[in-house]
Amino acid sequence: MKQLVLAVFCSIVFLNLHAQAYKLSGNEVVLEKAITFETGTANLTPESEETLAIIKQYLDDKSYISLLRIEGHVSNGNGQQLSEQRALAVCKKLVALGVDCKRLMAVGFGNTKPVADNSTPEGRAQNNRLSFFNAALRGRLIGGMPADGGGNVAGEVCM
Template identity: 40%
Template sequence: MSLAAPVLLSLIGKKMADDTLGPVELASFLNAQTKNVQAAIPSGLGALLSTIPGLGLIGSLSGKLSTMANPVPQVRATPTASTLSYNNDSRRKNSNRWLPWLLLLLGALAMFFVLRSCRNDEKTSLSATTDSLGADMGNMASDVAATVDSGGSQVEVTVDSAGEALSDATANLGTFFKRKLPSGYELNIPEFGIENNLVKFIEDTTKPVDKTTWFNFDRLLFDTGKETLKPSSQEQLTNIAEILQAFPQVELKLGGYTDNTGSVELNQKLSQERADAVKAQLVKLGIDGSRLDAEGYGQQHPVASNDTAEGRAQNRRIAVRVTKK
């Protein structure tokens, strides 16, 4: 279409120059060609164009041009008969020569405007659909973010509560100090931790072995709901293994305990698995398995209330009892 418009204007300009036409004469000429233009348009295209806002150029072409075709008669010098006859014949032939091209260009222009109107409608519809979809996706993202934030906050509260309980328990263990065993191995242990209490009980000849004296591990951690020991538990397991190496006559019983969360059967099973896991680790560290016994007690024998996170953390434990020294 960028080529069609200049060509069309060039042809019209040439027509005006050749026939010495002014604006009014040109309008009269185009008005006279209305029926020819309509006849040249493919069947149905003229009616289609007349339904598009701003493009009813074919259906209303005759009416619009007729309003311009009332020129004021102009007085011109009358040429000789021979000259007038020659000019009219030549101009009529020229008009007939470029008229088909004019009709073709008008049809092409009409088709261009039809296609452009359709594309604009599609773009408008697509833009509206895209905006609506974008708004829906934005709302969904906001809802998901709010849900994640809410869930994350709840998890953080739970973790912080358990972490505070563990931190408080560690703080109550007292100051760490160096204690040398009979084997020469030096322990770095807290004053009130299981290692120091166990060694003192073993070395105190006035305290007999009984079934009520238990010592709780204080730095032993498992994965939640599993018997898998966390890597941070390795230090305390190593200390207990070194104590057993330093006192080869000592035998221990390992007891596993849980809080009251969940069923009694599952808690019993989990406590047994955790006690067995600790025994297996001590055997790996060089302790003879015959010196160790392991039993799970489930949620029995709580040492704190299960109504608080701190109390439940204390009840989830592994304890040892000296069975021989």
């Protein structure tokens, strides 16, 4: 009985941690912790595991989201390819965690959508990011936007 109570308690705590780890802003899934990469690469850091698990749980809980767009953004002028590689790396990792590849789209925007001033280290750090957008619900695109959101599709997630 004690073990059952402990298991239920741990499950509730786990779910609450995940429920509080993101919020929705329009169609964007905003995460508390960023997904990070080794500098200048598309290699995920171990610190990203928890955030990736949150995205997986989000998709598991919201089966009606039929397409999540993962957008890669970078701060440097020649980073289009890196932004695509990073978005694709996140998709591949989510598939490895059990997410259906058909529910994911990797898109790169390079440095075309900065959110901060690129002339400071802090600004560049903010511009090097991943964004997650609900792109389709129950097979229907959201808000008249194309599934790719206007970015470059990084490659095939289902391989």
